Amino acid sequence: MKKYQLGEFEELVIMTIGILNNQAYGVSIQQEMGSRLGRAISMGAIHAALTRMEDKGYLRSYPGESTPDRVGRPKRFFEITALGKKAITYSKTTRDEFWNAIPKTVFQTKLSH
Amino acid sequence: MKKQDPFPPRAFVTLFRWFCHPRIVDYIEGDLLEVYYKRVNESGKRKADLGFLIDVLLLFRPGIIRPKGRFQNLNNKSMFKSYFKIGWRTLLKNKGYSFINIGGLALGMTVAMLIGLWMHDELTFDSSHPNHDRIAQVMHLHSANGDITTTGSHPVILGDELRNNYGSDFKYVVHARWTDPHTLTYGDKMFQHTGNYFDPQIADMLSLKMIHGSRDGLKNMNSILLSASVAKIYFGDEDPIGKTMRLDDHADVQVTGVYNDIAANSTFNDLKFIMSWELFMSQNTWINEMPDPWGSNICQTFVQIADHNDIQQVSEKIGDVMIKNVSESGKRYNPLVILHPMDKWHLYSTFKNGVNTGGQIENVWLFGISGVFVLLLACINFMNLSTAQSEKRAKEVGIRKSIGSAQRQLIIQFFTESVMVSVFAFLLAFLTVALLLPDFNEIASKLITVPLSQPIFWLACLGFSVVTGLIAGLYPAVFLSSFQPVKVLKGTFMTRPHGALPRKVLVVVQFTISITLIIGTMVVYKQIQFAQNRPVGYSRDGLVSLELNWERKKHFEAIRRELQNDGTIIEMAQSGSPATEAWVTNAAFDWEGKDPTQTVSFPNNAVNHEYGKAIGWEIKEGRDFSRDFASDSSAFILNEAAVKFIGLEDPIGKTIRWKRKPFTVIGVVKDLIVQSPYTSVQPSLFHISTNNINVALIRTNPKVNTQDALAKIESIFKKYNPTSPFNAAFVDAEYDRKFSNEKRIGKLALLFAVIAVAISCLGLFGLVSFVAERRTKEIGIRKVMGASIANLWQMLSREFVILVVVSCLISIPLAYYSLNRWLQAYDYRTNIPWWIFATSCIGSLMITVITVSFRAIKAAMLNPVKSLRSE
Numbered sequence: 001m002k003k004y005q006l007g008e009f010e011e012l013v014i015m016t017i018g019i020l021n022n023q024a025y026g027v028s029i030q031q032e033m034g035s036r037l038g039r040a041i042s043m044g045a046i047h048a049a050l051t052r053m054e055d056k057g058y059l060r061s062y063p064g065e066s067t068p069d070r071v072g073r074p075k076r077f078f079e080i081t082a083l084g085k086k087a088i089t090y091s092k093t094t095r096d097e098f099w100n101a102i103p104k105t106v107f108q109t110k111l112s113h
Numbered sequence: 114m115k116k117q118d119p120f121p122p123r124a125f126v127t128l129f130r131w132f133c134h135p136r137i138v139d140y141i142e143g144d145l146l147e148v149y150y151k152r153v154n155e156s157g158k159r160k161a162d163l164g165f166l167i168d169v170l171l172l173f174r175p176g177i178i179r180p181k182g183r184f185q186n187l188n189n190k191s192m193f194k195s196y197f198k199i200g201w202r203t204l205l206k207n208k209g210y211s212f213i214n215i216g217g218l219a220l221g222m223t224v225a226m227l228i229g230l231w232m233h234d235e236l237t238f239d240s241s242h243p244n245h246d247r248i249a250q251v252m253h254l255h256s257a258n259g260d261i262t263t264t265g266s267h268p269v270i271l272g273d274e275l276r277n278n279y280g281s282d283f284k285y286v287v288h289a290r291w292t293d294p295h296t297l298t299y300g301d302k303m304f305q306h307t308g309n310y311f312d313p314q315i316a317d318m319l320s321l322k323m324i325h326g327s328r329d330g331l332k333n334m335n336s337i338l339l340s341a342s343v344a345k346i347y348f349g350d351e352d353p354i355g356k357t358m359r360l361d362d363h364a365d366v367q368v369t370g371v372y373n374d375i376a377a378n379s380t381f382n383d384l385k386f387i388m389s390w391e392l393f394m395s396q397n398t399w400i401n402e403m404p405d406p407w408g409s410n411i412c413q414t415f416v417q418i419a420d421h422n423d424i425q426q427v428s429e430k431i432g433d434v435m436i437k438n439v440s441e442s443g444k445r446y447n448p449l450v451i452l453h454p455m456d457k458w459h460l461y462s463t464f465k466n467g468v469n470t471g472g473q474i475e476n477v478w479l480f481g482i483s484g485v486f487v488l489l490l491a492c493i494n495f496m497n498l499s500t501a502q503s504e505k506r507a508k509e510v511g512i513r514k515s516i517g518s519a520q521r522q523l524i525i526q527f528f529t530e531s532v533m534v535s536v537f538a539f540l541l542a543f544l545t546v547a548l549l550l551p552d553f554n555e556i557a558s559k560l561i562t563v564p565l566s567q568p569i570f571w572l573a574c575l576g577f578s579v580v581t582g583l584i585a586g587l588y589p590a591v592f593l594s595s596f597q598p599v600k601v602l603k604g605t606f607m608t609r610p611h612g613a614l615p616r617k618v619l620v621v622v623q624f625t626i627s628i629t630l631i632i633g634t635m636v637v638y639k640q641i642q643f644a645q646n647r648p649v650g651y652s653r654d655g656l657v658s659l660e661l662n663w664e665r666k667k668h669f670e671a672i673r674r675e676l677q678n679d680g681t682i683i684e685m686a687q688s689g690s691p692a693t694e695a696w697v698t699n700a701a702f703d704w705e706g707k708d709p710t711q712t713v714s715f716p717n718n719a720v721n722h723e724y725g726k727a728i729g730w731e732i733k734e735g736r737d738f739s740r741d742f743a744s745d746s747s748a749f750i751l752n753e754a755a756v757k758f759i760g761l762e763d764p765i766g767k768t769i770r771w772k773r774k775p776f777t778v779i780g781v782v783k784d785l786i787v788q789s790p791y792t793s794v795q796p797s798l799f800h801i802s803t804n805n806i807n808v809a810l811i812r813t814n815p816k817v818n819t820q821d822a823l824a825k826i827e828s829i830f831k832k833y834n835p836t837s838p839f840n841a842a843f844v845d846a847e848y849d850r851k852f853s854n855e856k857r858i859g860k861l862a863l864l865f866a867v868i869a870v871a872i873s874c875l876g877l878f879g880l881v882s883f884v885a886e887r888r889t890k891e892i893g894i895r896k897v898m899g900a901s902i903a904n905l906w907q908m909l910s911r912e913f914v915i916l917v918v919v920s921c922l923i924s925i926p927l928a929y930y931s932l933n934r935w936l937q938a939y940d941y942r943t944n945i946p947w948w949i950f951a952t953s954c955i956g957s958l959m960i961t962v963i964t965v966s967f968r969a970i971k972a973a974m975l976n977p978v979k980s981l982r983s984e
Contacts, residue, residue: 026144043148044171047141051134051176066143069150071120073143 004087005056012037013049014058014088017078025064025075026050050078058084119158121149121165129169134179141172192522196529203530210498211534213879217872218538221491222581223545224868227553228484229577230546230561234378235477238459241376243320244417247284249424249452251275251414253435254467256447257712263464266410267435269400271450274434275416282427285314285417288390292383296838298359299347303838306343308386310393316372318417319381325354326370334391336369343385344371362662362836364392377560380458407439416452428452445712476858483865486626490869492585493619494876495531499589500616501883510593511601523594531586532579539578556860558853588615617916620880623873624920624957625927630866631953632928636945637859640936641852643943650752650785651692652729653845655813657823658691659830660840661806668833669809681825682813686727687806689719693847695787695797697805702798703770704759715755716787716795717771719802725750725782727812735765735780738801746801748779755796756781769798776800790851791939810844819843870957874964877913881965885909885972892972893980905973910965917961921954 006014016032017024026046033041053059064075080088120126129145130138145168152161204211239245251272252265269288276286292309313331315321316338321328330338337358344353353368360366366388375381394400400411418427428451435448449467463472510523547563554561564570665672666687673685690696695716702713722745725737733753738745749769756764761778768775784794813822827839885892892905900908929945936942 026141027147030144030148042171043141043144043168044174044177047137047144047172048174048176051137055176063140070143070147073139073146075143076137076140 004090006058006087006091007049009045010049010053010058011088011091013046014053014080014084017059017080018088022077022079024078029078053084054078056083057081058087119150119153119161121146122162125162125166125169129172132173132178134177137177141177145169193529196526197533199526200530200533204533207502209882210502210879213875214495214498214534215538215541217494217875218491218535218581218585219541219545220868220872220875221488222535222538222542222578223549224865225484225488225577226542226546227549228480230550230563231553231557231559232477232481232484234559234561235460235473238378239380239455241379242455244318245455247420247424248318248415248417248455249428250455250458251416251431252451252453252464254447254449254451254464256467257714261467263467264410265413265453267412267414268407268409269394269411270406270438271435272412272414274438275414275431279427279431279434282419282422282430283416284419285312285318285415287312287315287318287415289315289413289415290393291413292381294840295361295386295388297343297347297386298362298836299356302347303836304346305838305840306385307383308388309384310388310390312390315387315415316370318415319375321372321375324371324373325352326368328370330369331387331389333367333369334389334395335364335366336389337366338370338372338387339368340374340385341371342374344368360388363396366392380455405440407435407443418452424452424454480861483630487865487869487872488581490623490626490872490876492581493623494872494879495534495585496588497616497619497876498879498883499527499531499586500592501880506593507596507601510596511598514596514598515602520594524590527590527593528583528586531589532582535578535582535585539574539581543574556857556864558857616880620877620913620916621920621923623876624917624961625924627866627869627873628920628924628953628957629928629931630862630869631957632924632949633932634859634862634866635949635953636928636932636936636943637855637862639949640939640943641855641859644790644855644939644941645852647786647790647941648783649790649848650730650783653692653848655815655819655822656692656728656844657811657813657826657841658844658847659809659811659826659842661687661809662834662837664834664837665809665830666806672829672833675829676811676826679825680814681817681822682811684723684727684812686723686725686810687721687803688724688808688810689802689805690716690787691808691842691847692728692785692810692844693787693851695795696807699771701772703773704768706760713796716797718797718799719805720799721801721803721806724799724810727810728785729812730785731783733781733783735778737780738799742779744777745779747774747776748800749776750780750782750799751778752782752784752794752797754784754794755798758796771800790848791941793940811841870960874960877961877964878968881909881913881968884912885968889972889975889980892975893977896973896977897981902970902973906966906969909969909972910962913961913965914958917958921957925950925954 012033013029016029016036020028020032026043029050030041030043030046033046050059050061054061058081059078060081061076061078064077066072066074126142129142133141145165148168149161149165152164242248250265251267252263253267253271254261254263256262272286272288275283288311290310292307294305295308296303296305311331313329316323316328316331321338323330324341325344326338330336337360339347339353347353347358348356353371356368357365358368375384400406403409418424431450431452434450436444439446439448453469457469459472460474460477461469461472463470513523514520550561550563553559661669669685669687673682676682676685695718697717697719698714699717700712700714702715707713720738722738722740725732735750738748738750742748749771751759751764759769761767764778764781767778769778770776782799785797786794787797788795811826813819813826817825823841826841830839888909895905895908928950932945936945
């Protein structure tokens with residue numbers, strides 16, 4: 001994990017952005033994550049993570065249109081940069097390696113209890 | 114979507130906007146609002162508000178909070194850098210206008226700074242004494258014939274009475290004479306300095322800073338305190354303590370202390386040495402032997418009230434101290450004692466009918482207002498030139514706005530430019546002030562220095578230049594920044610005729626002020642001239658006055674004969690007062706038909722028989738004093754004012770009683786101007802006496818060069834009286850000194866008028882240059898079509914000439930009204946003739962035409978080929 005700094009919550013956020021694909025902005029990310037995780041995520045947590053990841057270069061943002069239900073405030077859409085993609089891929093591969101390294105017997109022992 | 118009726122509580126939104134990073138505030142706010150409205154629809158406003166608050170609070174975390182200052186500063190710094198860069202380039206681009214702007218503003222600021230320094234000096238007068246708020250002079254009012262006069266001279270016993278019976282109210286009560294010239298001799302050094310007799314507590318009262326000796330030095334009767342400057346003259350670097358000096362040839366005094374010279378802006382600044390009051394009393398033993406000690410006014414009384422007291426309260430408390438003690442005849446004058454606080458001595462010194470009505474403070478305000486006006490003139494120049502150039506800068510404003518500049522930023526940009534100009538002008542003005550201060554001090558008779566070491570001064574300067582810049586830049590900043598980019602860039606933008614209106618108004622204001630000042634200057638000078646030309650009733654040329662001491666009096670006849678015999682002088686006479694002052698005023702006159710309730714007080718001069726011949730008065734009726742009539746020892750000569758006042762039909766031979774003794778009127782002389790040349794002449798009398806003689810009046814021979822005559826007179830006087838200094842004064846010079854105050858006002862008014870006219874013309878020149886430049890093409894085409902230079906000159910000048918004519922029409926009634934009020938203060942005053950208005954108006958018109966023509970003719974002579982080819 002030295003190569004790419006990516007926290008667990010950040011990883012979830014960046015994957016949600018991937019899921020939302022071009023429609024990712026503060027509220028939609030909050031809802032998507034909320035429904036998938038089954039718990040409410042605070043706006044602060046999401047925006048803090050977004051800002052941090054943008055600073056790291058994993059995300060790129062661009063201003064969107066402003067709509068009446070936002071009283072004229074523009075949306076800020078996010079997309080994953082190439083670096084961001086590498087980072088989650090790396091994270092996933094590392095995880096898989098760890099996963100695969102666990103002997104199958106560990107689960108069996110557990111089941112036998 | 115329906116219009117957003119509900120909205121999260123403002124306070125939460127404001128809180129969020131305050132802490133959030135400005136770069137992302139809009140997006141997050143949008144998200145918050147979107148969630149908020151969703152919640153409003155789902156669960157109502159209350160819950161939504163609460164949710165909003167929680168969201169906002171949870172957003173308060175690093176990454177979202179605004180970085181401490183860095184973000185803002187970064188942006189502003191570069192923006193200000195750009196403002197300064199653009200401002201500097203604009204100044205360089207229009208060198209001519211920049212010069213006019215900075216030069217004019219610097220001129221105005223110089224005047225404002227000089228006046229500011231002067232006002233500061235005046236307003237802090239006497240405050241160099243730490244006890245200034247507790248010191249007061251005792252004054253008393255006395256009524257006579259319905260008039261209340263206020264005087265600071267009292268009986269000696271008044272001070273003693275205050276000290277003995279009101280002791281707890283006062284810390285110090287100090288007797289004093291008046292600060293007069295005295296002669297001090299040490300070895301072969303003999304000079305005159307001004308000094309005074311005081312009780313010893315004066316040193317503590319004035320908080321004198323002693324260099325040698327102590328403040329107790331005056332306790333001994335024959336002691337003297339010297340100021341540092343005087344001590345240096347006599348003793349150089351020697352230690353002066355214990356040295357014995359000769360005072361006025363009648364007493365030996367020992368130096369017991371040396372004090373730092375008293376500050377220039379103090380009432381006591383001419384107090385160069387202090388003698389003991391005891392010494393004065395010992396030399397004038399008659400004071401203690403008077404049958405009625407409350408009957409004669411002999412001294413001044415200064416007090417410092419006790420620490421817990423209020424001057425006003427003490428003043429009320431001691432009000433009746435005189436009326437309780439004076440004799441029955443004195444009670445008629447209804448004397449009321451008051452305290453005049455030190456803080457008011459200088460600025461509020463005038464009393465009218467017993468009420469303190471002001472004084473110098475009026476001049477302070479007058480000059481303060483003039484200073485503000487002159488500065489305003491310079492600011493107007495700046496406004497005018499900036500708005501006149503607005504068309505040139507309109508495109509710049511348009512482009513800046515379409516790129517995204519906010520009006521606020523444009524306003525800041527224009528303010529930056531004007532503050533830059535005013536700071537440059539300030540630096541220039543500062544140098545000029547430093548250069549001019551010595552001359553200014555001379556005109557204003559002051560000792561002002563620039564308080565370079567005081568931070569408050571620098572703060573004031575900084576504030577002053579920034580405020581001036583803001584005032585000067587206010588109109589252009591608001592006006593220029595309000596242009597609409599669409600109109601400006603489409604090229605249809607024109608300053609409509611009414612756009613020039615404010616500019617015209619400003620020019621009219623400028624010239625109104627200038628012309629009023631010109632008229633004012635002329636009237637002040639006319640008044641001085643008028644008073645100077647007032648017939649004085651005697652001849653001043655070659656008349657010399659000299660103080661007499663007992664030795665000179667003893668040898669008077671011998672000196673006179675000797676001088677007359679060698680033809681140096683025509684006549685030499687004795688008098689109680691110099692020709693230009695009335696030292697002796699007597700009451701107790703009575704005559705047939707006098708209203709017994711009427712109290713009178715006339716100047717009554719003691720003279721000898723030759724007086725009339727020496728000063729050259731004009732006998733209107735009767736005859737002069739003569740040694741042929743022994744009865745002249747009880748005879749009066751009256752002036753015309755006295756005849757009128759007493760109401761004598763045929764004055765010669767009538768009897769007037771003085772102290773119950775009958776005097777016969779033998780002659781009437783034309784009024785002599787003795788006191789102020791501006792007031793009406795007081796009824797005065799002259800009588801023959803050998804007592805109360807103080808002055809010799811010497812009429813030099815007109816055939817002899819005055820310098821030679823003076824040298825000759827000095828040598829003869831020295832022969833008979835070698836120990837006293839020879840201090841002769843020319844009467845015409847003494848008389849001229851009565852005009853110094855008015856001359857000073859005249860000089861300053863002239864200075865202001867010249868500067869005001871200069872600034873206004875500078876501004877006008879700038880405007881004409883601008884108009885000529887803008888109309889270069891039009892002028893070219895007109896020339897091609899056959900317009901003559903004269904036509905074009907007329908075309909360019911007309912507008913400005915009309916403005917100046919309007920200014921003339923406004924300033925005439927304005928000047929007439931205010932000058933009439935100024936003149937009311939003088940009994941003997943000039944009228945304001947029409948030609949003063951005519952000359953001022955024609956003069957300013959001519960100056961205008963010359964200024965305008967300077968540029969207009971140049972523009973009109975331009976070759977049309979060149980002007981049309983350009984672009």
